[in-house]
Amino acid sequence: MAKKLTATVVGGGVSGMTAALILARFGHEVTLVERSPVLGLTVRGFSRDGVYFDTGLHRTGGLGENGPFTQYLKFLGLGDLPVVWYEEDAFETVRFGNQGRDIALPVGYEATKQRLHSLFPDEKQGIDAYLDAVRRVYNSAPFIHEATDIRAAFAEEDAYDTFEGFVNSRVRDPILRAVFSAYSMLLGYSPKEVSFLQHARVMASAIDSAATFAGGGAALADGFARRLEEAGVRIITGNGVSRVNFSSGGSIEGVTLDSGDMFDADTVIYTGHPYYLLNIVHDGVFAPVFTRYLRTPAETPSAYMLFGVSDKPLFPNNGCNLFYCRDTDFSSVFSPAHNPLEGPFHITTRPGTGLPRGKRMIEAAGEGYAVTAIMAGSFASYLRWKDTRSGERGPRYAEFKAEKLDEFREALYVACPETASVRFLDGATPLTFRDYTHSPSGSVYGRKHTLMQHNPQPATRVPGLWLAGQSIVAPGVLGAVISAFLTCGFIVGAEELHAELNR
Ligand SMILES: Cc1cc2nc3c(=O)[nH]c(=O)nc-3n(C[C@H](O)[C@H](O)[C@H](O)COP(=O)(O)OP(=O)(O)OC[C@H]3O[C@@H](n4cnc5c(N)ncnc54)[C@H](O)[C@@H]3O)c2cc1C
Structure with missing residues (x-):
């Protein structure tokens, strides 16, 4: 195994819990810190x-x-x-x-196709074009399907057009256009500002x-909590990370908690809203342009x-x-x-x-x-x-x-x-x-994923400081899980992670 890391995952939402389990599975020492009293608060329900x-x-x-x-x-x-x-x-x-x-x-694709064909018989071609393109994008999206040819994800004709542009050039009926737009609206994106590619990646699993x-989001959160304990992850709840500490040479050497407690870490994955990332690093860690970019997000x-x-x-x-x-x-x-x-x-x-x-x-x-x-x-x-x-x-x-x-x-x-x-x-x-x-x-749903705003990447300019969460890849619980896999792929090696996934 490569060098054993001492990792702190900041945030016990779905993305943080996923990242902690992946790193533990690769043999790293992991502490998961969640400021709320419980893990998975966002999905827990009441x-x-x-x-x-x-x-x-x-x-x-x-x-x-x-x-x-x-x-x-x-x-x-x-x-x-x-x-x-x-x-x-x-x-x-x-x-x-x-x-x-x-x-x-x-x-389901076929059921949706048939229903829409019967409701909009003059639009069969547009319906097929839209649904087939959504399915192609989904099937070729990295980290959604294992047998992925990454180039195929970018080969879709018009994939970088706005979603509205893509649909309007294929469908004439305003009601049908609006039906296709409904889910994008639910996720807080205007059809004018989201790319067809991003829309399709999220929409596809919803059509599918x-x-x-059983037991709702609380069951998922409880399941994660159980697995984290089994995997030997140290869990701290009701206490947040207030500071990432750096050595005089600029490398990460630990974290400080709200309580004032400190412990060692050489790797930190931050999964909170990117806006608050600046609260846990000292001034000057990021360039002013990146600081401004984190502080002025276009939000859902x-x-x-x-x-x-x-x-x-x-x-x-x-x-x-x-x-x-x-x-x-x-x-x-x-x-x-x-x-x-x-x-x-x-x-x-x-x-x-x-x-x-x-x-x-x-x-x-x-x-x-x-x-x-x-x-x-x-x-x-x-x-x-x-x-x-x-x-x-x-x-x-x-x-x-x-x-x-x-x-x-x-x-x-x-x-x-x-x-x-x-x-x-x-x-x-x-x-x-x-x-x-x-x-x-x-x-x-955190930051918007639109054509006008590129969201932060998993890697930061600070070696050992990584980002994950719904604002990084895509909104939703599956988006949060995928973002953790993507980020951990940078840390443990994407090929190694894929190999483990396919075992
Ligand atoms: C009303 C609503 C309905 C939704 N419905 C659906 C749905 O039906 N299907 C679906 O797939 N998705 C749905 N979502 C979205 C989904 O819940 C989120 O995309 C997902 O839970 C985000 O997970 P995350 O780990 O990225 O972020 P979060 O759950 O926000 O986790 C980040 C965690 O980091 C913690 N944190 C931040 N800073 C610190 C710090 N300094 N120290 C310690 N901890 C820190 C926070 O307390 C938080 O718990 C819905 C969301 C909402 C709000």
Whole structure:
């Protein structure tokens, strides 16, 4: 084995836990430090009135038998986590309010193709061109599939066009264009600013399959925590890394924690939001231009979220999710003047008592459905409370929050009258998101991955200091896992890591 490293992984989210397990598997000594009291806070969810609500993981792709997520989980020793599948036939409905039209989308390429062919018979060519291109990009994306010819990922015609440009040159129907754009909107990207390549990499796994873990995101976080202990990773929670310490020669020699404790490290992987990287290194470590670049990110939007319960399924045919948009033209949605109460909104429903092993989503219901709804929101309205902590924000914040959530509830009801049967129990504001997603303005998915913004790379100019996380490669739990594999590939050797993965 190459030299044994003494590594500290900063952040116990999905990317940090993945990176810690990979390094431990290669025989390195690993300490994982998480400032929150628990590992995997972003995906852990919470319970109200005995009902479990997911927060940072509702669904993911790639969990099929040979799916990339499945392969990664097996490698990490988490291959036994039971998976629950969403309904295949009416997984996601896209509703266009002004047109009075609902388009129910199934899961799977062929099923999606057939459904869209029957709904848009004049657009068969464009539908095939879009879906086939998405699949080709996905199948050739490095670190998504093992048998990857990296050149193929870049050979896709128009892959660097904007997503909007790519779709508009193939599809004429505005409703169909908007259907294809819906998922990109959910991830906080305007179709005008994201490349087709980036869109396809994320979108493909969503078309391919839709599942989550029995027990929700909490089960994934618990599974990781168990494996980390088994792998001998030293875990520190409730204490953050406040400083990376350097020798007089400029190499990393350790870290200091919030508590003041210090320990040795020659390798540090930072997985928090890149904006806060500057808080843990001293001035002058990075060039001013890189410092500015970290401090002025284009972020995905923040959000409001509502959590409630319903005794019955909300949507026909056991549909689980609804994406509401008022119109097919999304161009104004990302402008600062846009009123978020006009939508888009996204509603997710699932059995509220956890997700029993081996069941499909709807079969598992019995004691009602947990309902979550989300709409974009701006942190700017919360600046006056930016220095306060949860539970200590006073009555004015409570009033403001209640008012905003009432407005959201009413707008949601007008757009989706099905929500009349929902008893709402709690809600989150952009300030809640700021605290739970650990991003400066409460962005749901960290930095945007757009054509206008190249995000930080895994390697920094400091030998031994690496970056991973959703802002580095792609948003979502699978994006966070892939980013950890990519970064660890630099550390342990990409070929060695691939060889281990394929064993
Ligand atoms: C509302 C919502 C819904 C979502 N839904 C889905 C979904 O359905 N499917 C999906 O795939 N993805 C979803 N996501 C996205 C997904 O949850 C994230 O992409 C993923 O969890 C990010 O993982 P990460 O490790 O990159 O970042 P994080 O989870 O943010 O982990 C970084 C960790 O670093 C810690 N940290 C930072 N600085 C320090 C420090 N100095 N010292 C110690 N610790 C530090 C933070 O406390 C944090 O825990 C959703 C996200 C949100 C917010």
